[in-house]
Amino acid sequence: MKTHVRVLVIGGGVVGVSTLYHLTKKGWRDVALIERTELTAGSTWHAAGLLPLFNMSYTVGQLHKYSVDLYKRLPAETGQDVSFHVTGNLRLATSRERMDEYYKYCGTANTIGVPFEVITAQRVKELWPLVELGGNADTPAIVGALYHPDDGHIAPADLTMALRKGARSAGAEVYEHTEAVAIERTASGEWRVRTAKGAEISAEHLVLATGNYARQTGRLLGLNVPAIPVEHQYIVYDESPELKAYRQRGGRELAVLRESDKSYYLREERMGWILGPYEKGAPARFADGVPEWFGRSLFPGDLDRLVPHVEAATRRVPALEHCGIKDIVNGPISYTPDGTPLIGPAWGVPNVWLNEGHSFGITAAGGAGWQLAEWIVEGEPGIDMLAADPRRFGPYTSKRYVVKKNEETYRNVFTVHFPDEERPDARPVKTSPVYDKLSARGAVWGQRYGWERANWFAPPGVARRDSWSFRRSNYFEHVGNEARLMRERVGVIDLTPFTKHEVTGPGAEAWLDRLVANKVPAKIGRMALSHALTVRGGIRSEFTITKIAEQHYYVVSAGAAERYDGDYLLKSLPADGSVGLRNITNSRGCFVLAGPRSRDVLAQLTDTPLDNTAFPWLTAQVIEAGLAVDVYALRVNFVGALGWELHFPVEYAHHLFDALFEAGAAHGIGMVGMRAMESLRLEKSYRMWGSDITPDYTPFEASLDRFVRLKKGAFIGREALERQQAAGVPNRFVTLEVHEVTDADPLGNEPLFDKGGRMVGRATSGYYGHCLQKSLAIGYARTELATPGTELAIEILGERKPATVLPESPYDPDNLQLRA
Numbered sequence: 001m002k003t004h005v006r007v008l009v010i011g012g013g014v015v016g017v018s019t020l021y022h023l024t025k026k027g028w029r030d031v032a033l034i035e036r037t038e039l040t041a042g043s044t045w046h047a048a049g050l051l052p053l054f055n056m057s058y059t060v061g062q063l064h065k066y067s068v069d070l071y072k073r074l075p076a077e078t079g080q081d082v083s084f085h086v087t088g089n090l091r092l093a094t095s096r097e098r099m100d101e102y103y104k105y106c107g108t109a110n111t112i113g114v115p116f117e118v119i120t121a122q123r124v125k126e127l128w129p130l131v132e133l134g135g136n137a138d139t140p141a142i143v144g145a146l147y148h149p150d151d152g153h154i155a156p157a158d159l160t161m162a163l164r165k166g167a168r169s170a171g172a173e174v175y176e177h178t179e180a181v182a183i184e185r186t187a188s189g190e191w192r193v194r195t196a197k198g199a200e201i202s203a204e205h206l207v208l209a210t211g212n213y214a215r216q217t218g219r220l221l222g223l224n225v226p227a228i229p230v231e232h233q234y235i236v237y238d239e240s241p242e243l244k245a246y247r248q249r250g251g252r253e254l255a256v257l258r259e260s261d262k263s264y265y266l267r268e269e270r271m272g273w274i275l276g277p278y279e280k281g282a283p284a285r286f287a288d289g290v291p292e293w294f295g296r297s298l299f300p301g302d303l304d305r306l307v308p309h310v311e312a313a314t315r316r317v318p319a320l321e322h323c324g325i326k327d328i329v330n331g332p333i334s335y336t337p338d339g340t341p342l343i344g345p346a347w348g349v350p351n352v353w354l355n356e357g358h359s360f361g362i363t364a365a366g367g368a369g370w371q372l373a374e375w376i377v378e379g380e381p382g383i384d385m386l387a388a389d390p391r392r393f394g395p396y397t398s399k400r401y402v403v404k405k406n407e408e409t410y411r412n413v414f415t416v417h418f419p420d421e422e423r424p425d426a427r428p429v430k431t432s433p434v435y436d437k438l439s440a441r442g443a444v445w446g447q448r449y450g451w452e453r454a455n456w457f458a459p460p461g462v463a464r465r466d467s468w469s470f471r472r473s474n475y476f477e478h479v480g481n482e483a484r485l486m487r488e489r490v491g492v493i494d495l496t497p498f499t500k501h502e503v504t505g506p507g508a509e510a511w512l513d514r515l516v517a518n519k520v521p522a523k524i525g526r527m528a529l530s531h532a533l534t535v536r537g538g539i540r541s542e543f544t545i546t547k548i549a550e551q552h553y554y555v556v557s558a559g560a561a562e563r564y565d566g567d568y569l570l571k572s573l574p575a576d577g578s579v580g581l582r583n584i585t586n587s588r589g590c591f592v593l594a595g596p597r598s599r600d601v602l603a604q605l606t607d608t609p610l611d612n613t614a615f616p617w618l619t620a621q622v623i624e625a626g627l628a629v630d631v632y633a634l635r636v637n638f639v640g641a642l643g644w645e646l647h648f649p650v651e652y653a654h655h656l657f658d659a660l661f662e663a664g665a666a667h668g669i670g671m672v673g674m675r676a677m678e679s680l681r682l683e684k685s686y687r688m689w690g691s692d693i694t695p696d697y698t699p700f701e702a703s704l705d706r707f708v709r710l711k712k713g714a715f716i717g718r719e720a721l722e723r724q725q726a727a728g729v730p731n732r733f734v735t736l737e738v739h740e741v742t743d744a745d746p747l748g749n750e751p752l753f754d755k756g757g758r759m760v761g762r763a764t765s766g767y768y769g770h771c772l773q774k775s776l777a778i779g780y781a782r783t784e785l786a787t788p789g790t791e792l793a794i795e796i797l798g799e800r801k802p803a804t805v806l807p808e809s810p811y812d813p814d815n816l817q818l819r820a
């Protein structure tokens with residue numbers, strides 16, 4: 001065994017081996033993998049081998065597409081067959097909501113180039129003659145289906161062996177029966193791994209791909225990895241006479257069938273069937289680690305949980321009735337609280353990478369290995385990986401939280417994924433101090449990064465709940481009222497979850513200046529919207545940087561980016577101690593006070609002059625507000641109104657809230673939720689980090705040129721921007737008015753088409769602009785089509801709607817209200 005490698009992958013399931021394979025593809029040959037027993041001994045050996053291309057996520061969809069393409073060419077490349085049966089994949093719909101979900105997915109599929117067809121019930125019957133089309137209470141009528149002709153199923157162990165062969169032939173080493181039991185950092189900054197046999201191997205980079213063992217491997221490095229497996233079963237049936245007869249008549253292998261509304265899949269297996277449900281009540285396992293006795297083992301089957309799905313499947317496919325059950329496979333399947341794997345850097349430790357938490361790991365392995373290898377070798381991934389970045393979770397992912405959320409995610413695999421869905425388990429967990437006050441005002445809560453955030457406020461007499469939908473729903477009118485309140489009078493948004501860092505010290509300004517594309521403010525009280533870029537020039541983070549005092553900056557970013565941004569800032573700190581970095585997210589609250597009357601309200605609480613000369617737009621002051629001291633008042637906001645963000649020491653939350661509402665009573669003050677904020681910010685073309693601004697787009701493409709100072713000196717991403725400027729910017733940000741919308745506004749991830757029907761871009765967000773009374777989308781289109789007045793089309797739930805490119809900021813384009 002080697003004693004030193006450039007990258008050591010721990011874990012020999014399909015995901016680890018794919019990572020190894022892709023590292024060699026990137027030209028890194030001095031790489032090795034260690035596996036505690038034998039390759040595929042984890043979840044990989046008992047997986048059903050389905051490769052569904054379907055995924056609602058733009059990121060994960062791309063990973064799955066890459067995998068399916070790779071697996072098709074792997075046998076020719078490696079000489080190892082992988083038993084890829086390209087049967088296609090059929091997802092049935094028995095409700096309008098389900099069809100809406102499929103149509104929403106089709107938008108994403110179009111933007112990433114996944115082939116699919118939306119088909120009728122009659123076509124389902126042609127493709128799948130053994131299915132009953134239904135039409136009664138027990139077996140509802142099929143109203144349509146989504147068909148992927150290109151995917152199917154594969155033999156997971158063969159796939160792993162093909163990847164191993166590919167990796168080995170390029171120089172990678174694989175050591176079986178070699179368990180990592182201890183990991184330490186060497187004086188030179190490398191990682192030294194001790195194995196159960198006492199050998200040691202050191203590496204520049206470590207990849208953890210340990211499947212069900214993710215938590216115990218993480219613990220070797222002090223990491224609390226939010227991946228805990230859940231029990232997952234499938235039934236293997238004996239030969240089916242009907243299936244046999246159908247095949248003998250020359251019928252082709254049937255597509256993998258999914259009846260989403262009954263939460264199961266069905267595929268052929270040796271003239272019989274495999275039936276896999278996603279049941280209610282499947283328990284999380286191994287929250288404290290996998291016990292020694294669990295080797296290549298399975299759990300006993302739980303028939304009670306299976307019965308409702310077996311019954312539903314038998315009604316839909318009566319052929320199931322005539323074949324006996326051969327086996328029940330019940331194995332651990334790794335899950336994360338949102339069901340998406342953890343692919344990317346570990347937080348707090350350098351050169352440690354996670355490829356963990358895979359619940360569709362056979363499908364995702366190709367893409368996950370591809371992007372992780374890209375990240376390790378190039379320093380960043382090739383596509384926007386924010387949705388899979390392990391740092392999207394924070395320290396709040398306690399063991400109990402992960403258990404509850406993973407069980408919830410598992411049982412919801414097949415439920416309709418509404419865009420406004422807010423799942424209830426493990427909540428509330430993180431709340432602003434004024435949570436109860438907001439509840440008393442009718443807050444209807446959502447959750448992001450563990451934080452409860454009020455999505456909207458139900459007025460007295462209106463039920464405090466959502467009717468989730470892909471279309472305008474029960475809260476539409478109330479959200480409109482909140483948006484108008486903000487535009488016409490004064491509203492408060494509780495944005496306590498903002499990520500907040502304090503950067504201090506003699507090196508603070510120079511350090512920040514190198515991290516972001518904008519000029520860091522030099523004068524006390526100035527602020528700058530600033531973007532940290534990737535080396536390729538994509539936008540990795542957005543910070544509002546305010547100079548509070550000499551050598552003291554207040555850095556605010558998205559609430560969901562606390563660990564993502566914090567880790568980046570921490571790992572970028574200079575070694576000389578000239579910069580101090582403190583995460584003060586939880587010690588400062590934030591209320592946005594905005595609207596034409598906001599000055600009148602705030603003036604009652606402070607002696608600080610608030611007029612335009614004393615306190616102009618885009619400046620900040622440390623003020624007293626009511627009895628609260630040390631309040632950072634920032635004259636900016638995300639809604640495009642006169643107003644202030646008040647960032648206060650958190651102990652003043654109740655006092656400040658009451659004081660604002662007392663002072664605001666005469667002005668008609670009210671609470672405003674996240675959905676109204678969405679509507680308001682779209683009317684101003686404000687880009688949201690994570691959806692509209694991502695590493696996929698440079699600030700030039702995002703038309704954020706005014707926040708880029710190419711001449712200021714070196715900063716990360718500058719060379720890439722210069723190259724793009726010279727070569728021409730391929731896409732540009734657009735704001736679109738969408739016409740002919742009746743009840744389904746754009747929501748993001750819709751493809752854009754030109755007059756000739758060619759796809760020319762994608763919407764990244766959309767909503768109804770309640771004050772403009774227009775359906776709005778923002779996103780990216782090819783530069784030549786991004787000029788105002790251009791007519792495009794946008795596909796919303798399967799229908800193409802005309803859309804016109806508007807000048808930026810359709811509401812108050814001259815920012816008169818912000819400057820008022």
Ligand SMILES: Cc1cc2nc3c(=O)[nH]c(=O)nc-3n(C[C@H](O)[C@H](O)[C@H](O)COP(=O)(O)OP(=O)(O)OC[C@H]3O[C@@H](n4cnc5c(N)ncnc54)[C@H](O)[C@@H]3O)c2cc1C
Nearest residue numbers: 011013015036042043044048049050180211360361362363
């Ligand atoms: C019943 C069932 C059916 C499934 N069907 C499908 C399907 O149809 N399609 C699909 O896409 N997915 C399916 N899955 C999920 C799929 O099996 C997993 O997502 C996938 O196998 C995960 O691969 P992995 O490499 O991440 O983990 P694993 O395959 O679990 O591999 C992790 C490896 O790490 C090793 N390891 C752990 N700790 C150490 C250590 N300290 N040192 C060295 N080695 C270590 C383990 O021994 C193990 O071999 C199914 C899962 C189950 C349970």
